[in-house]
Amino acid sequence: xxxxxxxxxxxxxxxxxxxxxxxxxxxxxxxxxxxxxxxxxxxxxxxxxxxxxxxxxxxxxxxxxxxxxxxxxxxxxxxxxxxxxxxxxxxxxxxxxxxxxxxxxxxxxxxxxxxxxxxxxxxxxxxxxxxxxxxxxxxxxxxxxxxxxxxxxxxxxxxxxxxxxxxxxxxxxxxxxxxxxxxxxxxxxxxxxxxxxxxxxxxxxxxxxxxxxxxxxxxxxxxxxxxxxxxxxxxxxxxxxxxxxxxxxxxxxxxxxxxxxxxxxxxxxxxxxxxxxxxxxxxxxxxxxxxxxxxxx
Amino acid sequence: xxxxxxxxxxxxxxxxxxxxxxxxxxxxxxxxxxxxxxxxxxxxxxxxxxxxxxxxxxxxxxxxxxxxxxxxxxxxxxxxxxxxxxxxxxxxxxxxxxxxxxxxxxxxxxxxxxxxxxxxxxxxxxxxxxxxxxxxxxxxxxxxxxxxxxxxxxxxxxxxxxxxxxxxxxxxxxxxxxxxxxxxxxxxxxxxxxxxxxxxxxxxxxxxxxxxxxxxxxxxxxxxxxxxxxxxxxxxxxxxxxxxxxxxxxxxxxxxxxxxxxxxxxxxxxxxxxxxxxxxxxxxxxxxxxxxxxxxxxxxxxxxxxxxxxxxxxxxxxxxxxxxxxxxxxxxxxxxxxxxxxxxxxxxxxxxxxxxxxxxxxxxxxxxxxxxxxxxxxxxxxxxxxxxxxxxxxxxxxxxxxxxxxxxxxxxxxxxxxxxxxxxxxxxxxxxxxxxxxxxxxxxxxxxxxxxxxxx
Numbered sequence: 001x002x003x004x005x006x007x008x009x010x011x012x013x014x015x016x017x018x019x020x021x022x023x024x025x026x027x028x029x030x031x032x033x034x035x036x037x038x039x040x041x042x043x044x045x046x047x048x049x050x051x052x053x054x055x056x057x058x059x060x061x062x063x064x065x066x067x068x069x070x071x072x073x074x075x076x077x078x079x080x081x082x083x084x085x086x087x088x089x090x091x092x093x094x095x096x097x098x099x100x101x102x103x104x105x106x107x108x109x110x111x112x113x114x115x116x117x118x119x120x121x122x123x124x125x126x127x128x129x130x131x132x133x134x135x136x137x138x139x140x141x142x143x144x145x146x147x148x149x150x151x152x153x154x155x156x157x158x159x160x161x162x163x164x165x166x167x168x169x170x171x172x173x174x175x176x177x178x179x180x181x182x183x184x185x186x187x188x189x190x191x192x193x194x195x196x197x198x199x200x201x202x203x204x205x206x207x208x209x210x211x212x213x214x215x216x217x218x219x220x221x222x223x224x225x226x227x228x229x230x231x232x233x234x235x236x237x238x239x240x241x242x243x244x245x246x247x248x249x250x251x252x253x254x255x256x257x258x259x260x261x262x263x264x265x266x267x268x269x270x271x272x273x274x275x276x277x278x279x280x281x282x283x284x285x286x287x288x289x290x291x292x293x294x295x296x297x
Numbered sequence: 298x299x300x301x302x303x304x305x306x307x308x309x310x311x312x313x314x315x316x317x318x319x320x321x322x323x324x325x326x327x328x329x330x331x332x333x334x335x336x337x338x339x340x341x342x343x344x345x346x347x348x349x350x351x352x353x354x355x356x357x358x359x360x361x362x363x364x365x366x367x368x369x370x371x372x373x374x375x376x377x378x379x380x381x382x383x384x385x386x387x388x389x390x391x392x393x394x395x396x397x398x399x400x401x402x403x404x405x406x407x408x409x410x411x412x413x414x415x416x417x418x419x420x421x422x423x424x425x426x427x428x429x430x431x432x433x434x435x436x437x438x439x440x441x442x443x444x445x446x447x448x449x450x451x452x453x454x455x456x457x458x459x460x461x462x463x464x465x466x467x468x469x470x471x472x473x474x475x476x477x478x479x480x481x482x483x484x485x486x487x488x489x490x491x492x493x494x495x496x497x498x499x500x501x502x503x504x505x506x507x508x509x510x511x512x513x514x515x516x517x518x519x520x521x522x523x524x525x526x527x528x529x530x531x532x533x534x535x536x537x538x539x540x541x542x543x544x545x546x547x548x549x550x551x552x553x554x555x556x557x558x559x560x561x562x563x564x565x566x567x568x569x570x571x572x573x574x575x576x577x578x579x580x581x582x583x584x585x586x587x588x589x590x591x592x593x594x595x596x597x598x599x600x601x602x603x604x605x606x607x608x609x610x611x612x613x614x615x616x617x618x619x620x621x622x623x624x625x626x627x628x629x630x631x632x633x634x635x636x637x638x639x640x641x642x643x644x645x646x647x648x649x650x651x652x653x654x655x656x657x658x659x660x661x662x663x664x665x666x667x668x669x670x671x672x673x674x675x676x677x678x679x680x681x682x683x684x685x686x687x688x689x690x691x692x693x694x695x696x697x698x699x700x701x702x703x704x705x706x707x708x709x710x711x712x713x714x715x716x717x718x719x720x721x722x723x724x725x726x727x728x729x730x731x732x733x734x735x736x737x738x739x740x741x742x743x744x745x746x747x748x749x750x751x752x753x
């Protein structure tokens with residue numbers, strides 16, 4: 001029972017653990033804690049500049065200054081984005097996963113097709129949909145005109161741009177959720193369905209009472225991943241509208257204030273902290289709700 | 298229970314680190330976007346490397362490479378490492394990352410010195426360049442011989458801070474003009490308008506002949522600012538923009554006063570009636586092609602795009618005239634613009650001595666001429682012949698009273714709302730694309746946002 005030997009060698013595993021722990025602290029945890037501290041200061045991204053504590057000034061700038069209306073809209077946009085993406089993406093992914101799991105012909109092909117957008121990456125996806133949604137010569141606008149006699153401005157429309165971004169986000173990550181569901185589905189033992197069949201379940205009942213409880217862990221993972229992912233999304237917004245046309249979210253604001261705003265790091269840090277707290281609340285609620293459903297047979 | 302708590306902690310840590318990824322870790326993301334484009338490697342033996350940072354702009358990059366090659370040929374001890382990033386915001390990120398890491402010797406800025414807080418702008422943010430100088434990151438060029446090669450007035454306006462020269466502006470560009478298709482004008486017996494009434498009449502004539510008058514890249518939003526710069530410079534403060542800008546800080550003028558509304562209203566007239574259908578869907582890269590193929594008679598764009606238009610259609614005959622903002626033809630007849638590429642030398646860079654040597658080389662009239670010809674700028678050295686018909690015939694006649702544009706002069710309040718952000722008045726918010734039915738509605742919101750952003 002002493003795989004690393006006795007005496008001083010007992011401590012080897014801890015020493016080895018120290019390496020990833022150190023990396024984690026230096027590159028993940030440390031900066032995160034610093035972000036919280038920075039949010040109470042007027043620190044600048046200039047070497048040799050002074051730094052002093054300014055109390056809650058940065059938070060006041062977030063919620064009670066000239067452009068706080070926009071900040072609130074970013075928060076609301078983030079929540080809309082999170083809810084629609086989480087619900088639709090997981091709903092569609094579960095549906096597609098169940099279909100593919102029927103062992104229909106060419107299931108590998110469909111699996112690959114649905115997963116492809118994940119592999120493409122944000123820049124390519126944004127480019128593809130930028131062309132598809134080109135207001136002047138894009139194929140989607142031609143389709144719209146042919147079907148409804150109407151043309152849209154897509155990513156340059158104040159009222160529709162955000163909706164199109166949500167669509168692209170779901171299109172891009174649906175395959176990822178699908179894959180997690182699929183692996184969950186494939187781990188459900190066949191004999192349970194047989195037992196159910198003998199007891200006279202119909203298809204819906206066997207899905208509702210056998211499949212669903214057993215894939216609950218995949219459901220939890222997917223929920224958390226989409227909630228956290230959706231609430232910290234800024235890349236697809238940056239690549240399609242660049243935050244113009246009412247498409248800013250909190251994560252985009254953090255990015256913009258950090259890298260394009262002034263050299264002051266206090267305000268973006270405060271925004272980060274607010275974003276983190278909101279994400280945390282939703283993750284805790286989601287975790288509690290989904291954990292309840294998990295069962296083990 | 299323990300399992301539950303640890304799961305919570307883990308998700309907490311995960312989200313926190315995700316949030317941190319989006320923010321706080323001072324520019325570490327930025328450094329990934331550049332560095333890949335450097336055209337040389339460091340393996341140059343004993344040679345002293347001069348690191349130059351610039352943005353991607355094909356015509357200028359090409360000239361820069363030629364100048365760098367010539368510099369290396371003339372100074373065999375030195376090697377130039379010229380790296381470029383994407384333009385605008387991406388470039389700003391790279392600038393910050395490199396200057397704060399002392400990893401650059403010569404750095405271009407997007408314009409000359411501007412937006413420095415004044416005593417009438419309480420609470421205004423200090424611009425990046427000024428913070429860098431104040432923290433001792435930028436070299437003082439005052440004593441250098443090559444400064445004398447440059448036009449003293451331009452150095453004073455765009456390169457001097459606290460009585461010392463810190464930057465070299467390499468050229469000016471006009472922003473407030475319209476490119477026009479000479480063939481279309483000639484075929485329809487039209488001439489360059491000199492007053493607002495003539496301009497509207499010209500647009501009507503073009504429309505009557507079934508020709509779309511004006512193209513603009515609305516999707517990028519900022520090109521909409523360009524014609525507005527002409528309106529602002531000529532209308533605000535009765536033609537004294539500086540007075541109006543000071544006034545708006547002191548409460549003497551306002552974003553919804555008669556002059557400011559006139560600016561928005563005139564732009565609305567153009568947007569509603571004379572700009573190409575769906576202009577909000579045109580991106581900046583495709584705008585020159587729309588003009589060069591004759592789809593529109595005029596294009597709202599900066600003078601720097603003349604080489605691009607000429608490349609898009611070498612047979613096209615085109616000119617450039619200032620948007621005639623008022624009924625006073627004499628007042629209308631000058632451009633509004635800005636200084637473009639402006640060099641700063643890093644004080645704490647790896648090779649300041651080499652950087653000064655490069656600046657000296659660049660400032661020699663024959664080298665500078667190569668640069669300014671390729672860039673299509675209006676020269677900031679005297680007695681430079683650009684051999685450019687476009688500059689000589691289309692720009693020079695309107696350079697007498699060259700003024701700086703609103704976005705260069707306007708010092709914004711911190712945390713000002715989106716309808717005034719980025720030193721613009723954002724006419725994209727006007728109907729039909731935006732929510733404001735009239736210029737007055739937008740103006741009222743702007744004034745409200747301006748007052749809400751007042752320092753507390």
